[in-house]
Amino acid sequence: MEALVASAVGVLTAAGIFLILRRRTFPVILGLSLITYAVNVFLFATGRLALNAPAVLNKYEEVPYTDPLPQALVLTAIVISFGMTAVIVMIALSAYLSSKDDHIDMTAQDCVDAPGEDA
């Protein structure tokens, strides 16, 4: 199972990085989402993989348990990455609508013009 989870993280990250290096915003955002999925699975695995184990200690007998902390961390990470993806979609959408261009790189002209001056 370790190999499966590890390769899943690896494949997701690799695909994410490939997409992030594209030139248009849509693939880049997809790539960012894939990488955040990868990191979520990775965070799960940092508590060691345990099958069918509760995330709480048992007071009465010795039973296997899984580390609850990474699950809490993952929850935070999911919420943050979800919110961030929504934010970047909105900003990218308004950038696309205002310039009719969804290239992520800036042109040489963009570097000379300041936003205050193209209004």
Place this chain on the structure above:
Amino acid sequence: MNHWIVAPIVLPAILAPFIIMVLRYHLDLQRIFSVAGVVTLLGIALTITAQASGGDIQVYELGDWPAPFGIVMVLDRMSAMMVLLTALLALPIVLYAIGSGWDQRGNHFHALFHFQLMGVCGAFLTGDAFNLFVFFEVLLIASYGLMTHGGGSVRLKAGVQYVAYNLLGSTLFLFALGTLYGVTGTLNMADIAVRVAELPAEDTALLRVGAVLLLLVFCIKAAVLPLHFWLPASYANAPLPVAALFAIMTKVGAYSILRMYTLAFGPEVEATQGLVGDWLQPAAILTLAVGAIGILGAQHIARMVAFCAIASMGTLLIAISLFTPQATAAALYYIFHSTLATALLFLVADLVMERRGGAIIPKPPMPQSGLISALFFVGAIAMAGMPPLSGFIGKLLVLDAARDASNANAIWFVILVGSFVTIVGLARAGSLIFWKSHDAQYAEETEPTELEETDVQPATEPQPGLAFTAIFGAVAGLILLTLFAGPALEYTSKTAEQLFTPERYISAVLGGEE
């Protein structure tokens, strides 16, 4: 427990939603509450700095959970100093934003501003690595809103890049934290330090990976050389008062490097020896070089100031990467100076851009040219590190601290030549913008289209008097830092001493109640 410690986080955390939900349609009230909030924050920051200056490390356990299990806030000299710097920086910026009318060119400026302050103060005060990530996110989320404040296609485009880059940085941060948690089983910084020291020497490969990943994240925030690409486009296209506030964000990266790599992965820890200083120093030297060249080559005043920020981060990180108490004291002094100087230059650049556009080419003279050029001159002197302002003292301290370093020659050469190139670059920009303007007036008739374009009036009248007052406030900060360099240096020396005895931090956090 001392409840003052959590006040710099709680105050903006309450004020910002209050501004959004109650004062949404009342710009005047928003402004009053926002300024009052920043002034209160300054008062709190002064209080906690006074408390921390005694040398005690105070711990605030959130929810009263004992240290390695709950999240702790830690107040030591360095975090108190950084919170004070944040508040000192925020006051002129909020006044400038009001005076120049920037806060009404989009929605929720003041609320986002306070959320940003919350994130920054939280990052400085927290004693938990995952909590540091959360506060990084808080300040980043607010900064996304501030960065795209006012809209415009170029700014939004730059905003997409900025968000994408930082999202990637946050993901990297999570990978780093996951690795560290997997190795040490804890996320409390003091506890990490204890576990790292206990780890057997042959079992540290993963730990080293985690430490380097963490360094990469902080280097993205601090805009160290191979990872600095986000900074010029983001800062130059953000509203410039916001860019001035962002001057503290790169310092959050520098602070985190200093915190983690003196506490947990300190120079004496065998497992991570030779990882940080050895890699950080060449990168910092190159950062300074690229920043200086960028200042010389920039064709837009905002980009030029952004490269000033990169160059000053280079100088700062050279000092940090030496990891000696003397160099760290110099670095802490320089943090204070470079934050104020960068913010000052961004605000002056905004005055210039509002009046004549930011391109560094001769154009007809603008109103209040004399006053603005004098302010630019002061900012340039401070940034380049010329006497009599605090930049000179800061750079002198850094050079002095680097005297015994292994590659002192390279450091001295790059800092001195970099300062010279910075002077040339700033002088070039200053003379083209302020001196040559009169020539341009006679050389060519003004293009009427140009005037119409730049002549956009905001909804209500801006108050330039307030804007200038704010800038003079920043200048006063630099002058005070120069005049009181002695006491300031004494404080930073004690801070450095405290940083290099991490045992005190660890026993304060893990040793139970004070």
